[in-house]
Amino acid sequence: MNKCVIVRGGGDIATGTIYKLVKSGFQVLVLEVEKPSAIRRNVAFCQAVYEQKFTVEDMTCVLVSTIEEAKKIMAKNQVAMMIDPSGEMISKIEHIALVDAILAKKNLGTTIDMAPITIGLGPGFCAGKDVHVVVETMRGHNLGRLIYQGYALPNTGVPGNIKGYSKERVIHSPCAGVCHNVKKITDIVEKGEIIAYIDKTPVYASMSGLLRGLIQDGYNVTSGFKWQILILEWMNIRIVLQFLTRHVVLVEVFWRRYCMVYLDQAATSFPKLDVVKQAVMDALDVAGNANRSSNMDSSRLIFAARRNIAQFFGLSDFHRVILNGGNTESLNTCIKGILKENDHVITTYAEHNSVLRPLYELEEKGIITLTICAPYLEDIKCHIQKNTRMVIMTHSSNVTGEIFDVDLIGQYCKECGVLFMVDAAQSAGHIPVSMENIDVLCFSGHKGLLGIAGIGGFCVKDMEVKPLISGGTGIDSFNPQMPKAYPEHLEAGTQNIVGIAALNAGIQYVQSHQKEIVEKECFLLQKLYEGLSGYVEFYSSLENSTPIVAINIPGKDSAYVSDLLNYKYGIVTRCGAHCAPLMHKHLKTEERGIVRLSISFQNTIEDIDFVVRAIQEISNDY
Known part of the structure; x- marks a missing residue:
């Protein structure tokens, strides 16, 4: 089978394409010009033209002069390169696809009939006419999009804005002549420092920063030829960054630890938290399996966690604290384990799919009838029926952060003899939660309760819940049914000791610092609203809310804004539908989605100030 792909151009973007193709099992022949002018030469296979062979990551490109040599190199899973600017080899070697990755911003001669599949990267190609497919290369929401008809976005000619710098990042050659480099790629330079000479004319750094690209030494440049440098705002970590730029894995760790703003x-x-991390490490040294080993350490740990959770939520019987894999499992267990045939259930448009989908499933099977209304007492009152068995609702919206009056609604349900189940995934840990008027409380362990992923549970008062799954419990092994005793009745299988330890540490921390947590989060929330006012559309309110701000920037898709915040500014947010389709229908944001900014006491005022500046900039400039 022919697996050869011809790629025209060997610059940095082309190299990324080539690397992926080879790793996917294709053989690649690269066609280059006699003197490539790539400036990000450290990550460009075209450097093989100057050095005969060049390695990027774990892949080597070798310059060859004949098709026979090229085939031998490609058979070794290496990249073959030939100097062929006019593409004469395209008709001389069998291939299944051709990729024009020259990135010249215009078509330099590629035609749709050059291969069974022709692909053009970036502007200058018309999909369906010049090539079969165009790949969008403009940074932003549409980066990587496949275009089957028409053109990619045109080149703006303006360098991307990084930390407020755009045109300053580009250095243009002051004259024509031969380049003699003084600096090398990854060097840190000061504004006004000489980075190269064109013959005898110096080329100065236009700003302080890290030298990201540099033309090949000895290259004959034209007047106006460009270099690029990347601004560094944190001048006190220059030496560290200079080292890290050569070690991609360490750069990622460094970025996540010191530079990312997590919202x-x-x-x-x-x-x-450090106390949660330590609890995880300590749990790894706990021997035995709870209820199944002569060593009681794991059983004691789980006992302590149940007791602390019961105390935190105001549940009198800690045996009724059920621990499992998370809030979705809890909601499914309670919905399917409590509701019976001909029951009527009320829920609200504010719910997550982990509530809605189990209810839809029971409704589709004809087991229950379902009413969906607004998450307020007066609306719920209007829909209570004689056979209403349960009201299920969230304590606070995962989209807008709005807090609903579950205490008042719970009192009304109690008066009506209706069970009241609350999803506290978004509220627990951020605001006080009490089970005084709640029959079933489901919670997530890794959000506001500060544990790790894969742990959660629910608290249930004195009622029967059928198990969602059956299996070993460590007790009553000869009983063909699950034990009647709680919590074992609803906890089949080996417990997640590490997750429970993390949850226990997290919930103790929250219990000890609840007042400070609420005050800090309210302060940061207010600053975020103040900074964004006038720049965004709000779908949330400062009053009566968990620390969530739901926004959109007028005229911009939420995914575009969220991607831009992430890739340009290092700000992590959530966009889209948030698994809450009815809330988005209520807000009329089904198509556009919403950008959700969710904070915690671990964020800082510096985080908020940076996010505000970033969103203001996006609102003004994009």
């Missing part, structure tokens, strides 16, 4: 706390808490 997706509603998805999962980050970073994990």
Whole structure:
């Protein structure tokens, strides 16, 4: 089978394409010009033209002069390169696809009939006419999009904005002549420092920063030829960054630890507290399997966790604290284990799919009838029926952060003899939660309660719940049914000791610092609203809310804004539908989605100031 792909151009973007093709099992022949002008030469296979062979990551490109040599190199899973600017080899070697990755911003001669599949990267190609497919290369929301008809976005000619710098990042040659480099790629330079000479004319750094690209030494440049440098805002870590730029894995670790601004706390808490990390490490040294070993350490740990959770939520019987894999499992267990045939259930448009989908399933099977209304007492009152068995609702919206009056609704349900189940995934840990008027409380362990992923549970008062799954419990082994005793009745299988340890540490921390947590989060929330006012559309409110701000920038898709915040500014948010389709229908954001900024007490005022500046810049400039 022919697996050869011809790639025209060997610059940095072309190299990424080539690398992926080879790793996917294709053989690649690269066609280059006699003197490539790539400036990001450290990550460009075209450097093989100057050095005969060049390695990027774990892949080597070898310059060859004949088709026979090229085939031998490709058979070794290496990249073959030939100097062929006019593409004469395209008709001389069998291939299944051709990729024009020259990135010249215009078509330099590629035609759709050059291969069974022709692909053009970036502007200058018309999909369906010049090539079969165009790949969008403009940074932003559409980066990587496949275009089957028409053109990619045109080249703006303006360098991307990084930390407020755009045109300053590009250095243009002051004259024509031969380049003699003084600096090398990854060097840190000061504004006004000489980085190269064109013949005898010096080329000065236009700003302070890290030298990201540099033309090949000895290259004959034209007047106006460009270099690029990347600004570094944190001047005190220059030496560290200079080292890290050569070590990609360490750069990622460094970025995540020191530079990322994390505003997706509603998805999962980050970073994990030191006390939680230590609890995880300590749990790894705990011997035995709870209820199944003569060593009682793991059983004691789980006992302590149940007791602390019961105390935290105000549940009198800690045996009724059920621990499992998370809130979704809890909701499914309770919905399917409590509701019976002909029951009527009320839920609200504010719910997560982990509530809605199990209810839809029971409704489709004809087991229950379902009413969906607004998450307020007066609306719920209007829908109570004689056979209403349960009201199920969230304590606070995972989209807008709005807190609903579950205490008042719980009192009403109690008066009506209706069970009341609350999803506290978004509220627990951020605001006080009490089971005084709640029959079933489901919670997530890795969000506001600060544990790790894969742990959660529910608290249930004195009622029967059928197990969702059956299996070993460590007790009553000769009983063909699950034990009647709680919590074993609802806990089949080996417990997640590490997750329970993390949850136990997290919930103790929250219990000890609840007042400070609420005050800090309210302060940061207010600053975020103040900074964004006038720049965004709000779908949330400062009053009566968990630390969530739901926004959109007028005229911009939520995914575009969230991607831009992530890739340009290092700000992590959540966009889209948030697994809450009815809330988005209520807000009329089904198509556009919402950008959710969710904070916690672990964020800082510096985080908030940076996010505000970033969103203001996006609102003004994009």
